[in-house]
Amino acid sequence: MTNGQTQQPEHTFRLRTYKKNELAMMYFPDVSKDAASRNFRRWIRQCPDMQKELRTIGYDKNRQYLLKAEVEVIVKYLGEPY
Secondary structure: OOOOOOOOOOOOOOOOOEEHHHHHHHHOOOOOHHHHHHHHHHHHHOOHHHHHHHHHOOOOOOOOEEOHHHHHHHHHHHOOOO
16 A cells, blocks of 8 residues: 555454354355354364363353354464454
8 A cells, every 4th residue: 555554454353252153154255154164163173172172161062152252262273264
């Protein structure tokens, strides 16, 4: 950009409560909602340290929403989605 301005990112990730499929789509934007959800669950299953930390804060795999604290743990292990 000109005049010393820096380009702002189009999307800034915010830690908040998310529907699981909403967050899954952020990590897998180029696939269907179902495929994104499957891939997201697989990533969680394949990371025992993340699973353990999620369990200690009350993660329920059957709940449709992820609490802010759970999202924080997920981002700690997976990085911010795009």
